[in-house]
Amino acid sequence: MGVRMFGASVKRKEDPAFLSGKGRYVDDIVLPNMAYAAFVRSPFGHARINGIDKSAALAVPGVLAVLAYDDLPETLKERPLPLFVQVAALSQPKMPYTLAVDEVRYVGEPVAVVVAESRYIAEDAAALVDVDYEPLPAVADCLAALAPGAPPVHAGSDNNVAARMPSKIGDVEAAFAGAPHIFKERIFQHRGGAFFMECRGAIGSYDPVLNSLLMYISSQGAHRIKRGLLDLFDLGDHQIRVVTPDVGGGFGPKGSLYVEYPAVAACSMLLGRPVKWIEDRRENFVATHQERDQYWDVEIAVDGNAKILGVRGTMTHDNGAYTPWGIVLPWISVATVPGPYVVPAFHIDMISVLTNKVPATPVRGAGRPQAVVVMERLMDRVALELGLDPAEVRRRNFIQPEQMPYKVGLIFRDGRPVTYDSGDYPACQAAALDAIGYEGFRARQEKARQEGRYIGIGIGNAVEGTGLGPYEGATVRVATNGRLVVYTGATPQGQSHKTTLAQIAADHFGVGIDDISVETSDTATISLGVGSFAARTAVNAGSSVHLAATKVAEKIKLVAADMLEVSPDDLELKDGFVHVKGVEEVRKSFREVAVKAIGMPGFSMAGGLEPGLEHTAYFTPDQSTYANGTTVTEVEVDIETGRVKILRLVLAHDCGRVINPLVVDGQIVGGVAHGVGNALYERLVYDDEGQPLSTNFGEYLLPLAADVPRVEIVHQETPSPLNPLGIKGAGEGGTIPTTASVIGAIEDALSPFGVRIAEAPISPQRIVELLGEAALGRTR
Amino acid sequence: MSQTRSIAVTVNGRTYEKTVETRRTLVDFLRVDLGLTGTHIGCEHGACGACTVRVEGEAVRSCLMLAVQANGKSIVTVEGLAQGNALNPLQQAFWEKNGLQCGFCTPGMLMTISEFLEEVPSPTEEEVREALSGNVCRCTGYQAIVDAVLQVAAQARAEKEAV
Ligand code: FES
Ligand code: FES
Numbered sequence: 038m039g040v041r042m043f044g045a046s047v048k049r050k051e052d053p054a055f056l057s058g059k060g061r062y063v064d065d066i067v068l069p070n071m072a073y074a075a076f077v078r079s080p081f082g083h084a085r086i087n088g089i090d091k092s093a094a095l096a097v098p099g100v101l102a103v104l105a106y107d108d109l110p111e112t113l114k115e116r117p118l119p120l121f122v123q124v125a126a127l128s129q130p131k132m133p134y135t136l137a138v139d140e141v142r143y144v145g146e147p148v149a150v151v152v153a154e155s156r157y158i159a160e161d162a163a164a165l166v167d168v169d170y171e172p173l174p175a176v177a178d179c180l181a182a183l184a185p186g187a188p189p190v191h192a193g194s195d196n197n198v199a200a201r202m203p204s205k206i207g208d209v210e211a212a213f214a215g216a217p218h219i220f221k222e223r224i225f226q227h228r229g230g231a232f233f234m235e236c237r238g239a240i241g242s243y244d245p246v247l248n249s250l251l252m253y254i255s256s257q258g259a260h261r262i263k264r265g266l267l268d269l270f271d272l273g274d275h276q277i278r279v280v281t282p283d284v285g286g287g288f289g290p291k292g293s294l295y296v297e298y299p300a301v302a303a304c305s306m307l308l309g310r311p312v313k314w315i316e317d318r319r320e321n322f323v324a325t326h327q328e329r330d331q332y333w334d335v336e337i338a339v340d341g342n343a344k345i346l347g348v349r350g351t352m353t354h355d356n357g358a359y360t361p362w363g364i365v366l367p368w369i370s371v372a373t374v375p376g377p378y379v380v381p382a383f384h385i386d387m388i389s390v391l392t393n394k395v396p397a398t399p400v401r402g403a404g405r406p407q408a409v410v411v412m413e414r415l416m417d418r419v420a421l422e423l424g425l426d427p428a429e430v431r432r433r434n435f436i437q438p439e440q441m442p443y444k445v446g447l448i449f450r451d452g453r454p455v456t457y458d459s460g461d462y463p464a465c466q467a468a469a470l471d472a473i474g475y476e477g478f479r480a481r482q483e484k485a486r487q488e489g490r491y492i493g494i495g496i497g498n499a500v501e502g503t504g505l506g507p508y509e510g511a512t513v514r515v516a517t518n519g520r521l522v523v524y525t526g527a528t529p530q531g532q533s534h535k536t537t538l539a540q541i542a543a544d545h546f547g548v549g550i551d552d553i554s555v556e557t558s559d560t561a562t563i564s565l566g567v568g569s570f571a572a573r574t575a576v577n578a579g580s581s582v583h584l585a586a587t588k589v590a591e592k593i594k595l596v597a598a599d600m601l602e603v604s605p606d607d608l609e610l611k612d613g614f615v616h617v618k619g620v621e622e623v624r625k626s627f628r629e630v631a632v633k634a635i636g637m638p639g640f641s642m643a644g645g646l647e648p649g650l651e652h653t654a655y656f657t658p659d660q661s662t663y664a665n666g667t668t669v670t671e672v673e674v675d676i677e678t679g680r681v682k683i684l685r686l687v688l689a690h691d692c693g694r695v696i697n698p699l700v701v702d703g704q705i706v707g708g709v710a711h712g713v714g715n716a717l718y719e720r721l722v723y724d725d726e727g728q729p730l731s732t733n734f735g736e737y738l739l740p741l742a743a744d745v746p747r748v749e750i751v752h753q754e755t756p757s758p759l760n761p762l763g764i765k766g767a768g769e770g771g772t773i774p775t776t777a778s779v780i781g782a783i784e785d786a787l788s789p790f791g792v793r794i795a796e797a798p799i800s801p802q803r804i805v806e807l808l809g810e811a812a813l814g815r816t817r
Numbered sequence: 818m819s820q821t822r823s824i825a826v827t828v829n830g831r832t833y834e835k836t837v838e839t840r841r842t843l844v845d846f847l848r849v850d851l852g853l854t855g856t857h858i859g860c861e862h863g864a865c866g867a868c869t870v871r872v873e874g875e876a877v878r879s880c881l882m883l884a885v886q887a888n889g890k891s892i893v894t895v896e897g898l899a900q901g902n903a904l905n906p907l908q909q910a911f912w913e914k915n916g917l918q919c920g921f922c923t924p925g926m927l928m929t930i931s932e933f934l935e936e937v938p939s940p941t942e943e944e945v946r947e948a949l950s951g952n953v954c955r956c957t958g959y960q961a962i963v964d965a966v967l968q969v970a971a972q973a974r975a976e977k978e979a980v
Pocket of ligand 2: 286531918919920921922953956
């Protein structure tokens with residue numbers, strides 16, 4: 038075998054095409070005779086539709102069709118979009134129909150779709166569709182939606198509770214009853230949206246000859262979308278194929294099945310022409326799922342040594358108007374609160390609330406950054422009240438490595454008890470503190486203050502369930518021309534799957550990564566798939582590639598052993614050949630072996646072997662594998678303007694064994710930027726009627742190159758015992774602990790003024806406001 | 818519904834003559850009419866930089882320019898950077914430093930930076946970050962991009978000194 042690929046920082050296979058403008062994103066695909074769709078969307082947070090006049094739009098030259106609910110195929114009129122994650126706690130499951138029936142429940146909800154010869158014409162005509170709306174009372178804030186007498190988000194419902202779920206460990210009443218110290222916090226958190234650079238898009242191409250539908254969709258998993266379309270259209274498995282081409286970022290929300298997809302499919306069926314829809318950025322702000330608000334009312338009980346006795350409270354979550362991901366997002370939030378700490382008693386009641394806003398579904402980190410903010414705010418509060426060093430309070434409460442595997446006592450969204458498999462949390466924090474020079478920080482801080490500068494340091498510790506099941510499969514095949522290919526339902530959106538999965542396979546065949554094609558997310562190539570989200574692909578698809586490649590490599594040796602009349606154990610694979618160890622000339626090419634392996638017409642298969650050089654494996658992890666990380670951030674706050682400058686940011690993390698350090702570092706640094714955005718910049722603003730007030734990149738701030746710090750990464754490596762490669766997910770580890778660390782650092786910087794921060798994100802204006810309030814409080 | 822006009826535009830050294838609607842944006846002209854899909858659309862309001870191309874050498878947001886305004890001008894897009902199959906030094910540095918993940922912002926980044934490095938051949942990290950502040954990348958956190966730019970600048974300096 039040549040140079041080992043697993044673990045090497047190899048340059049990515051994907052890049053030469055992307056760098057020279059040869060990527061194939063959905064909007065780059067042009068099919069013959071294609072038409073273009075544009076949607077008519079609700080301008081109201083809540084309204085009844087009394088009528089739709091399409092005549093003016095239909096009169097525009099070049100317009101081919103205008104469809105509203107009444108014009109949809111029968112099955113789409115009968116059925117709302119399927120809900121894939123039903124649980125008992127979800128008392129009001131709500132799913133939309135492809136186009137609004139007679140009521141719209143958020144600004145941006147599709148009411149009609151116009152198809153035309155060009156996108157320009159489709160958009161012109163969409164503006165001419167005359168919808169007679171009767172505005173209904175709307176409710177945008179999730180606390181307001183819970184208040185008695187709040188208008189119902191869905192007319193006719195008697196309340197807006199989508200779900201209630203308690204999460205408990207031990208006896209929390211008893212823990213608080215005798216506690217020497219109890220501290221209470223009310224924390225508001227807001228996370229914005231994904232804001233991938235490539236907006237969503239879909240092409241539907243109906244083939245009347247085969248009565249089949251081909252869809253190209255910018256998604257995070259073609260198979261789940263196909264499953265949804267099968268339900269909606271009542272077609273046979275062979276009649277729908279979904280392909281996901283190159284994807285310009287996903288970060289969670291591209292994993293959902295959206296109403297635009299069946300709508301585009303229906304247009305193509307009706308017209309017998311391919312139909313393309315590409316979301317524009319304004320639509321992206323109103324129609325792509327977001328994460329948004331959570332209100333946490335929490336208390337912590339600690340003993341005289343700052344050891345946690347219990348945590349309790351409630352969390353109210355802004356779900357939006359429909360429930361496509363059930364309670365997954367708030368559930369993850371609550372289950373992540375205990376983090377790396379021993380929490381003997383715990384009780385948080387989660388309430389997920391319907392609001393007149395676009396649905397909230399997971400965005401990179403998936404509710405976990407909020408949980409970390411909550412727990413770390415509580416740890417800082419304990420430190421402040423008891424006069425202890427914040428790092429020390431955390432040290433006293435860490436789960437120790439010898440306690441692994443550690444049962445937290447909660448049930449995770451994978452349905453299994455939260456059981457941390459491995460990791461060394463004290464060492465991870467220690468490494469991060471060491472790297473930033475925590476020891477000397479207080480002296481630096483003092484000196485800065487004497488110069489009139491306010492610097493602060495903050496710690497964020499997180500444990501993250503990664504590699505969620507059920508599975509992600511892989512087929513590894515040697516074609517009869519000797520070429521190697523891996524097929525998988527995994528769906529990259531920038532995570533380098535084509536490189537990392539090729540790295541895993543390459544070692545089994547003694548080849549380089551460019552000798553292996555990795556074909557992702559095409560439902561025609563592998564029958565089952567789940568998709569790429571929840572930092573699950575390296576673990577699931579990676580393990581499946583490993584298992585399948587192991588089998589195929591074994592088979593190459595078996596078949597070749599017969600051809601060369603040697604024992605399989607005497608063979609090894611290299612550069613497209615299988616040869617006798619030490620005698621490279623005695624060899625067969627993969628091509629020869631593959632041809633042999635398919636048999637000859639009329640002849641029996643030799644040795645009772647199954648035909649073909651291929652194997653499909655579906656690695657099914659028993660439970661999630663838990664990665665962990667610590668962010669430590671040093672900031673400077675300008676007390677005049679409230680401006681926050683990040684001076685240094687260290688992230689120590691453990692994602693088990695690393696397939697490609699270059700790729701993992703990229704994931705971490707990108708994730709940190711997202712966490713910084715959530716701490717300082719990103720905010721989706723709505724008015725009380727659910728009217729979005731941030732619908733472009735001037736109003737919604739994304740972190741730019743000058744806003745984010747250079748991330749100093751410290752690697753720890755505790756192999757996961759739960760999969761054959763020892764890997765854990767790495768896609769979200771940069772984001773999850775970072776927001777909490779930045780918020781903590783700002784509070785620390787402002788500690789001379791007694792400012793407490795119980796919210797994220799925090800803007801310069803708000804910092805100035807808090808400074809003002811603190812000053813008034815002091816003089817009062 | 819809209820007026821049309823005939824234009825001649827040179828893109829990556831080749832001259833195209835087309836009749837376009839006056840309202841057609843330059844980015845739609847490049848992507849749809851010429852099939853040069855390497856230039857991407859990220860916002861259509863001039864805020865993300867994904868659509869950046871060079872018009873007469875100047876880095877320009879092609880979503881904010883009309884195709885008719887490019888009449889008679891010479892444009893370079895991402896497809897014009899490589900010499901044949903050989904990536905140029907900036908593209909090569911992006912590859913080595915992992916300066917891209919999903920690749921969607923990349924063409925705009927490359928075009929912005931190529932102009933910047935002509936103007937500021939030996940930039941500091943801060944200058945690079947400032948120069949990139951009109952281009953949004955949601956994947957990389959910018960660090961690897963900044964490193965790639967600094968590497969190209971350093972290489973160019975070393976080559977110059979060697980001469
Ligand atoms: S698409 Fe032109 S700047 Fe965003
Ligand atoms: S690489 Fe994905 S947006 Fe920059």
